[in-house]
Amino acid sequence: MGTKTFAIIKPDAVKNGYTGKIYDRILQAGFNILSAKLLKMTNEQAEGFYNVHRERPFFNDLVEFMTSGPCMVLALEKSNAVAAWRETIGATNPDEAKENTIRKDFASNVQENAVHGSDSDENAEKEIAFFFTDAELLTN
Numbered sequence: 001m002g003t004k005t006f007a008i009i010k011p012d013a014v015k016n017g018y019t020g021k022i023y024d025r026i027l028q029a030g031f032n033i034l035s036a037k038l039l040k041m042t043n044e045q046a047e048g049f050y051n052v053h054r055e056r057p058f059f060n061d062l063v064e065f066m067t068s069g070p071c072m073v074l075a076l077e078k079s080n081a082v083a084a085w086r087e088t089i090g091a092t093n094p095d096e097a098k099e100n101t102i103r104k105d106f107a108s109n110v111q112e113n114a115v116h117g118s119d120s121d122e123n124a125e126k127e128i129a130f131f132f133t134d135a136e137l138l139t140n
Protein backbone atom coordinates (compact mmCIF):
# COMPACT_ATOMS: atom_id res chain seq x y z
CA MET A 1 0.00 0.00 0.00
CA GLY A 2 1.16 3.51 -0.82
CA THR A 3 2.04 6.15 1.72
CA LYS A 4 0.65 9.23 -0.06
CA THR A 5 -2.73 10.63 -0.89
CA PHE A 6 -4.14 13.85 -2.25
CA ALA A 7 -6.75 16.00 -0.51
CA ILE A 8 -8.69 19.16 -1.25
CA ILE A 9 -10.47 21.34 1.28
CA LYS A 10 -13.19 22.34 -1.19
CA PRO A 11 -14.60 25.84 -1.82
CA ASP A 12 -17.70 25.27 0.35
CA ALA A 13 -15.57 24.39 3.38
CA VAL A 14 -13.20 27.33 2.85
CA LYS A 15 -16.16 29.70 2.39
CA ASN A 16 -17.84 28.34 5.54
CA GLY A 17 -14.71 28.96 7.63
CA TYR A 18 -13.78 25.30 8.14
CA THR A 19 -10.25 25.35 6.68
CA GLY A 20 -8.54 25.40 10.08
CA LYS A 21 -10.85 22.82 11.64
CA ILE A 22 -10.34 20.41 8.74
CA TYR A 23 -6.57 21.00 8.71
CA ASP A 24 -6.59 20.09 12.40
CA ARG A 25 -8.59 16.88 11.69
CA ILE A 26 -5.90 15.93 9.16
CA LEU A 27 -3.17 16.27 11.80
CA GLN A 28 -5.30 14.57 14.49
CA ALA A 29 -5.75 11.60 12.15
CA GLY A 30 -1.97 11.21 12.02
CA PHE A 31 -1.18 12.46 8.53
CA ASN A 32 2.06 14.30 7.73
CA ILE A 33 1.40 17.25 5.47
CA LEU A 34 3.94 17.12 2.64
CA SER A 35 2.64 20.28 1.01
CA ALA A 36 -0.39 22.58 1.09
CA LYS A 37 -1.49 25.64 -0.82
CA LEU A 38 -4.51 27.83 -1.34
CA LEU A 39 -5.63 28.43 -4.89
CA LYS A 40 -8.69 29.25 -6.93
CA MET A 41 -9.05 26.60 -9.63
CA THR A 42 -9.41 27.65 -13.22
CA ASN A 43 -12.00 25.96 -15.43
CA GLU A 44 -9.17 24.14 -17.16
CA GLN A 45 -7.81 22.82 -13.86
CA ALA A 46 -11.21 21.68 -12.57
CA GLU A 47 -12.12 20.01 -15.87
CA GLY A 48 -8.73 18.29 -16.04
CA PHE A 49 -8.81 17.17 -12.43
CA TYR A 50 -12.31 15.66 -12.74
CA ASN A 51 -11.85 14.44 -16.32
CA VAL A 52 -12.89 10.91 -15.27
CA HIS A 53 -16.36 12.31 -14.47
CA ARG A 54 -16.72 14.22 -17.77
CA GLU A 55 -19.70 12.13 -18.94
CA ARG A 56 -21.54 12.24 -15.61
CA PRO A 57 -24.69 14.41 -15.33
CA PHE A 58 -23.18 16.39 -12.43
CA PHE A 59 -19.93 17.30 -14.26
CA ASN A 60 -20.75 20.89 -15.30
CA ASP A 61 -22.16 21.77 -11.88
CA LEU A 62 -19.13 20.18 -10.24
CA VAL A 63 -16.71 22.27 -12.31
CA GLU A 64 -18.71 25.41 -11.54
CA PHE A 65 -18.62 24.59 -7.82
CA MET A 66 -14.89 23.77 -7.76
CA THR A 67 -14.05 27.09 -9.47
CA SER A 68 -16.45 29.15 -7.32
CA GLY A 69 -13.87 30.20 -4.75
CA PRO A 70 -10.54 29.33 -3.16
CA CYS A 71 -9.74 25.82 -2.04
CA MET A 72 -6.75 24.24 -0.29
CA VAL A 73 -4.91 21.39 -2.02
CA LEU A 74 -2.77 19.08 0.11
CA ALA A 75 -0.36 16.18 -0.33
CA LEU A 76 -0.69 13.87 2.67
CA GLU A 77 1.51 11.07 3.99
CA LYS A 78 0.59 8.14 6.23
CA SER A 79 0.86 4.38 5.98
CA ASN A 80 -1.99 3.11 3.79
CA ALA A 81 -2.77 6.77 3.07
CA VAL A 82 -5.53 6.41 0.46
CA ALA A 83 -7.74 4.14 2.58
CA ALA A 84 -6.92 6.01 5.81
CA TRP A 85 -7.96 9.35 4.29
CA ARG A 86 -11.15 7.93 2.72
CA GLU A 87 -12.01 6.56 6.18
CA THR A 88 -11.36 9.99 7.76
CA ILE A 89 -13.55 11.89 5.25
CA GLY A 90 -16.52 9.47 5.05
CA ALA A 91 -19.01 8.75 2.27
CA THR A 92 -19.43 11.06 -0.74
CA ASN A 93 -22.99 11.89 0.37
CA PRO A 94 -22.83 13.36 3.90
CA ASP A 95 -26.23 11.80 4.66
CA GLU A 96 -24.46 8.43 4.39
CA ALA A 97 -21.24 9.44 6.16
CA LYS A 98 -20.37 7.88 9.52
CA GLU A 99 -20.25 9.87 12.77
CA ASN A 100 -17.07 11.89 13.34
CA THR A 101 -16.06 11.88 9.69
CA ILE A 102 -15.17 15.20 8.05
CA ARG A 103 -18.05 15.03 5.59
CA LYS A 104 -20.56 14.17 8.31
CA ASP A 105 -19.42 17.20 10.31
CA PHE A 106 -18.66 19.80 7.61
CA ALA A 107 -20.34 18.88 4.30
CA SER A 108 -23.54 20.54 3.06
CA ASN A 109 -24.71 18.02 0.43
CA VAL A 110 -23.47 15.42 -2.07
CA GLN A 111 -21.87 18.12 -4.25
CA GLU A 112 -20.65 20.59 -1.62
CA ASN A 113 -19.07 17.85 0.44
CA ALA A 114 -16.15 19.73 2.03
CA VAL A 115 -13.23 17.57 0.95
CA HIS A 116 -11.70 15.42 -1.78
CA GLY A 117 -9.77 12.19 -1.36
CA SER A 118 -7.95 10.08 -3.93
CA ASP A 119 -9.47 6.66 -4.65
CA SER A 120 -6.29 4.68 -5.47
CA ASP A 121 -2.52 4.88 -5.11
CA GLU A 122 -2.23 5.44 -8.86
CA ASN A 123 -4.67 8.36 -8.81
CA ALA A 124 -3.04 9.78 -5.67
CA GLU A 125 0.29 10.04 -7.52
CA LYS A 126 -1.40 11.62 -10.56
CA GLU A 127 -3.41 14.09 -8.48
CA ILE A 128 -0.42 15.18 -6.40
CA ALA A 129 1.56 15.73 -9.61
CA PHE A 130 -1.38 17.69 -11.08
CA PHE A 131 -1.03 20.39 -8.40
CA PHE A 132 2.51 20.10 -6.99
CA THR A 133 6.01 19.93 -8.42
CA ASP A 134 8.42 17.45 -6.76
CA ALA A 135 10.31 20.41 -5.27
CA GLU A 136 7.17 21.52 -3.41
CA LEU A 137 6.83 18.20 -1.55
CA LEU A 138 8.66 17.67 1.74
CA THR A 139 10.88 14.62 1.59
CA ASN A 140 11.45 14.28 5.42
Ligand code: UDP
Nearest residue numbers: 058062091092110111112113115116117119
Ligand atom coordinates in the same frame (compact mmCIF):
# COMPACT_ATOMS: atom_id res chain seq x y z
N1 UDP B 1 -20.65 14.69 -6.96
C1 UDP B 1 -21.85 15.35 -7.21
N2 UDP B 1 -22.99 14.60 -7.39
C2 UDP B 1 -22.99 13.24 -7.31
C3 UDP B 1 -21.78 12.58 -7.05
C4 UDP B 1 -20.64 13.33 -6.88
O1 UDP B 1 -21.88 16.58 -7.30
O2 UDP B 1 -24.05 12.62 -7.47
C5 UDP B 1 -19.43 15.47 -6.78
C6 UDP B 1 -18.97 15.51 -5.32
O3 UDP B 1 -18.41 16.80 -5.05
C7 UDP B 1 -17.92 14.42 -5.29
C8 UDP B 1 -17.29 14.58 -6.68
O4 UDP B 1 -18.38 14.90 -7.53
O5 UDP B 1 -17.01 14.57 -4.23
C9 UDP B 1 -16.56 13.38 -7.21
O6 UDP B 1 -17.42 12.27 -7.16
P1 UDP B 1 -16.91 10.84 -6.67
O7 UDP B 1 -17.95 9.84 -7.00
O8 UDP B 1 -15.52 10.60 -7.19
O9 UDP B 1 -16.91 11.00 -5.07
P2 UDP B 1 -15.67 11.13 -4.03
O10 UDP B 1 -14.55 10.28 -4.56
O11 UDP B 1 -15.32 12.59 -3.95
O12 UDP B 1 -16.23 10.61 -2.74
Ligand code: MG
Nearest residue numbers: 116117118119
Ligand atom coordinates in the same frame (compact mmCIF):
# COMPACT_ATOMS: atom_id res chain seq x y z
MG1 MG C 1 -13.67 10.21 -6.40
